[in-house]
Amino acid sequence: MIEFFKKMFRGLLLIVIAPFAVIIFAVYLIYGFVVFIVLGIKSAFLFLKGSSILEPTDFDKAASDIVAADLEKKNAAPVAAQPSQAIYVLPIQTITPNQVPPTNTVVINEQIPQLGGTIEEITAEDVVVKTVGEDE
Amino acid sequence: MINFLVKLSENDRRILLVVFFIVIILLVFLGMIYDGIRAFMRHESTKVDTLMTRSVKSGLISGPKVFRSVARQKSQLEFYRVYRLTFLIGLVAFAIYGVCSLFYGHWINFFDYTTEGVFTLFFKFNWQEVPTTTVFGITVMSDFPPVISSPNFTAQAIPSYVITPFVLYFIGATIYQVLGLIARSFRIPKLAQSMFKLDLDNAKLDDISDSSPEVQAKGINKPTVS
Numbered sequence: 021m022i023e024f025f026k027k028m029f030r031g032l033l034l035i036v037i038a039p040f041a042v043i044i045f046a047v048y049l050i051y052g053f054v055v056f057i058v059l060g061i062k063s064a065f066l067f068l069k070g071s072s073i074l075e076p077t078d079f080d081k082a083a084s085d086i087v088a089a090d091l092e093k094k095n096a097a098p099v100a101a102q103p104s105q106a107i108y109v110l111p112i113q114t115i116t117p118n119q120v121p122p123t124n125t126v127v128i129n130e131q132i133p134q135l136g137g138t139i140e141e142i143t144a145e146d147v148v149v150k151t152v153g154e155d156e
Numbered sequence: 157m158i159n160f161l162v163k164l165s166e167n168d169r170r171i172l173l174v175v176f177f178i179v180i181i182l183l184v185f186l187g188m189i190y191d192g193i194r195a196f197m198r199h200e201s202t203k204v205d206t207l208m209t210r211s212v213k214s215g216l217i218s219g220p221k222v223f224r225s226v227a228r229q230k231s232q233l234e235f236y237r238v239y240r241l242t243f244l245i246g247l248v249a250f251a252i253y254g255v256c257s258l259f260y261g262h263w264i265n266f267f268d269y270t271t272e273g274v275f276t277l278f279f280k281f282n283w284q285e286v287p288t289t290t291v292f293g294i295t296v297m298s299d300f301p302p303v304i305s306s307p308n309f310t311a312q313a314i315p316s317y318v319i320t321p322f323v324l325y326f327i328g329a330t331i332y333q334v335l336g337l338i339a340r341s342f343r344i345p346k347l348a349q350s351m352f353k354l355d356l357d358n359a360k361l362d363d364i365s366d367s368s369p370e371v372q373a374k375g376i377n378k379p380t381v382s
Contacts (some may be wrong), residue, residue: 024184031186048338049330052235056243059236074237079226083214090213 171291193335200336201343207234212351220348227347231340235333242329249322256315266316266323269305274316280305354379 063073076084164172207230208223217223257263260272269275286301359379364372 027187027191028180028183029187030190031183031188034186034190044338045331045334048341049334052239052334052337055232056236056239059232063236074233079211079216083211083216086214086216087210 168291171289171296175291175296197335197339197342200339203234203336204231204340204343204347207231208347220352223348223351224344227344228341231337231344234340235337238336239330239333242326242333245322245329246326249319249326252315252322253319256319264315266320268313268316271310272312272316274313274320276305276310276313277307277317279303279307 059073066073204227208217208227211217211226212223217226253264265273267273267275269278269280280303281301282304283301286297287299288295289298290296356379361377361379364377
């Protein structure tokens with residue numbers, strides 16, 4: 021209901037502002053025609069020179085070059101290192117699932133993985149370097 | 157007011173009710189037109205953003221003055237780009253009109269409803285003899301006016317039939333594109349003002365007033381905006 025009254029109010033507002041809106045429109049109509057004629061003449065001259073008014077200007081070209089250079093720089097930037105993951109080195113032995121790593125496990129990172137339930141059988145010959153989450 | 161309403165006849169009350177509903181419907185209809193124009197102009201005004209994105213991203217816009225200048229130039233070029241077709245269609249319509257008028261030996265009257273105008277396809281009412289009634293001293297229409305002319309196809313009006321769609325397109329597209337130009341022109345100064353303005357209500361500065369004058373002179377106290 022409030023929306024209905026608001027709509028009625030906007031209708032009333034349109035009646036009030038209509039004369040001013042018509043004046044503004046008429047002014048811009050003349051301005052638009054003048055702009056169109058001026059740009060049309062300019063376009064004709066440029067056409068005779070083998071160019072077009074709609075071609076990018078020097079400013080556009082410079083702006084485009086800068087944006088392209090920025091983009092290139094962004095693409096060429098080295099890929100950010102992945103957040104370090106827990107790497108642990110195990111001696112040769114078999115670990116069955118749901119078994120905690122042996123006590124002589126060397127943990128090369130402060131982030132010790134949550135163990136228990138997901139440790140797979142490790143069959144590497146000397147040592148195994150395993151990244152947590154690699155097999156997930 | 158109540159006494160005034162009591163004195164009214166039943167017929168007057170009915171007419172009053174009808175006039176009241178017509179006014180409400182008219183206001184709602186105008187409100188819908190207002191909403192439509194506003195939505196259209198808002199949509200058209202965002203073209204400035206599209207036109208200026210690359211220039212702004214490049215960092216070549218050094219200040220509001222440069223922004224206004226470049227944006228105005230781009231807006232005018234955009235108007236020129238879209239208006240070319242409209243202008244061409246208007247020109248073609250006028251050329252057809254001129255050539256046909258030459259053959260006819262006089263300027264064709266578009267609004268003629270008897271032989272050569274497009275209004276031969278529509279009903280023509282005699283608005284001079286419209287039946288009226290008086291309510292509160294105001295004369296209002298009480299019935300349809302008498303019909304002067306019924307729709308009839310005439311060969312002489314064919315140029316009018318051909319030109320009319322072109323003319324309607326020309327008028328419609330001109331209104332559409334000029335409204336777009338107005339919308340963009342209104343948005344440019346608004347953007348030029350807002351883009352280079354920082355809302356200082358939310359800006360926070362670190363207090364480095366006790367640092368050495370050399371450090372303060374470097375002007376390194378940049379605000380953080382939350």
